[in-house]
Amino acid sequence: AQSVTQLGSHVSVSEGALVLLRCNYSSSVPPYLFWYVQYPNQGLQLLLKYTSAATLVKGINGFEAEFKKSETSFHLTKPSAHMSDAAEYFCAVSDTPSGTYKYIFGTGTRLKVLA
């Protein structure tokens, strides 16, 4: 079965510092991968997705993620953190082998940005 693992349930960075949120996936077939962001008291919204077109994917708000098959990783980065980036971030994989259109989510990483 496919799965995703997010390392670090809480990450703190200083404003202006690099943001790195880690996601590793387990898949026997080429995966489709997603990063979502959730601001307080809101639903999730898509940051970016990997669909095999390009290994470096650019998303909204200056975020990007690189698909590395050899490392089974899809880490999310942003060069310079802003206070408004404080939120919870979820990595997800599309459960393609099952033949259904289900998605499997990681447990989330809460990002705190320090002034």
Next chain:
Amino acid sequence: DAGITQSPRHKVTETGTPVTLRCHQTENHRYMYWYRQDPGHGLRLIHYSYGVKDTDKGEVSDGYSVSRSKTEDFLLTLESATSSQTSVYFCAISVGGPTDTQYFGPGTRLTVL
């Protein structure tokens, strides 16, 4: 905003009572999903639907049932609520396909006393 609304947005109920949560979409997407979100668990799929009257179980379906009699509405029912079902419930939609984006509703916060 993908035209998804959830009702109610907040609900407090007592153990043993039935509860129905509603998800409504305005864009006629085929696929609809119900998740629950709990600290340390991320989002876990309860049930999903791939068309009118076509539903299937997710990973945490025990104690929940769903119905979809119209494309635009997907109902989640807790037949007899328990305290372990206290959670935030999210509905999501997609047009279908493994690369498709899921769009989420604003969530329903349910407290079972």
